[in-house]
Amino acid sequence: MSRVRPEDLRPLRLGGPSPARRAVDRASVVAAHLAALLVLVPVALIVWHLLAHGLAGINLDFFLHMPAPVGEAGGGMANAIVGTLMLVGIAAAIAVPVGVGAGLFLAEHGGGRFATLVRYTADVLSGVPSIVVGVATYGLVVVPMGRFSALAGGIALAILMLPVIVRSTEEVVRLVPQSYRQAALALGAPHWKVVQQVVLPAASAGIATASLLALSRAAGETAPLLFTALGNRFWSTALDQPIASLPVFIFDYARAPYADWNRQAWAGALVLLTLVALVSGLLRATTRRIVR
């Protein structure tokens, strides 16, 4: 390349962009809008489908009654709705304390080799397919217990929730400004008090968001429940007995050769979606309040 001497430089022509560049600009904007629109399509399709097929099956009986015996019309999914709430409750009771504790450890003492191992394990765990988690829980809980149970289902869901809670807790705790910690330490607070009184409250909104997000994902899991909670056509709230759940119920009813069951599967899907939407709505409302 021949070197241009600075004194030979001509003034830059400061015209507007060429027509070609304007066209590319337009096209990019249109493409971006189209892509954004495409994100809405699956959601709209799902909601429209569920409403179209599921709304017919929704009535008070659906929420209050047990599944009807084969061949009999009507009945509901009361046991599955309660079962899903219980499973998710068990999972949260296990995964939230463990996950938040581990996330705090990683954020506050995350320098060592052990922390790196924990972080790596959590990342691997979040990539494990949910059906594998179900099979593993079958081997670890169901086989020793000798039967399928609500507890096993809750544990399987907890394992799925854990990595999300651990890593998000670590991240939001790291976001707590160092100046808060310094202020508390300078007042003579021991480290655990700093964490308990300053760091955790400051990070609580983020931790709640992450936990609820993990929870709403777990609520829709089917595969890990097939080998653990199994499903139950009867009313049960016992921890050591198989328990019904909406996803498994939908799975069974959608495959069944009865039109009435298929309709109930649609209704179940609609209820599940509404539950999850309620949780995430609640999540947004609470975090906005806390953050402010």
Add this chain to the structure above:
Amino acid sequence: MIETRPTPDIAAAPPADPPATPRPSLPVRATESGAASALPPRVALSARKFNLYYGTNQALRAVSLELPAHSVSAIIGPSGCGKSTLLRSFNRMNDLIPGVRTEGVVQVGDVNVFAPATDVVELRRRVGMVFQRPNPFPKSIFENVAFGLRLLGLRNRGEIEARVERSLLQAALWTEVRDRLERPALQLSGGQQQRLCIARCLAVEPDVVLMDEPASALDPTATARIEELILELKARYTIVVVTHNMQQAARVSDRTAFMLNGELIEIGETRALFTRPGKKLTEDYITGRFG
């Protein structure tokens, strides 16, 4: 080091920009019975041949100095000279940085700061600190000041309220926040936040208050209020102020230490240091020839 005869306190000169509203002149002291016995103990600070290393980098080189009780000492010097490091040695905030190593002795009163037996938590309660950027907690104004009290195990709501009020009075913030104690502290202005941090620090009744460029993030009016406050507080506390601002050092301090490249170049009575520096380096710095 330079020794001069005592001269009148030039720090008493009024700040250029007086605050808009008259402040209550520390009614706390007046209302306390037995004012003399209520005064906190007189705690002086000192360092002897003190070296501090960040890894292999030596940040303080054989620093020896004495900072007298119930007076304001200023530490000045260019960025990176070690003045903040020295300040943070008195409450061991440097412990938070990995790879810190010390040699020599630092004393707060009769406490050997870096002795293995020293309880850092107790030390930090006795040696309060105000930071460069106001750093109130994301809590209410009241809870910010009450934080240290609850930390000490105080549970009696009435006593906590009284102590919060007294601390806010001492920090000259009470009249501005008395009717909005439950509002978030982060809604206050920068200068108010810094005075809140001072109140939070005073609430646990420290003997010493360390201030790390307490006004450098504030506007001139807020700065004037902080300086005024420092002058009021020195009757009860031993105060050390690190500052970039030489005028500020001249206005508020009784003694000034000048540091350069981790070494203490000169320490002396403030007026003497600024009018008749004993070292060429000091003179060059205060006349603006470098730094």
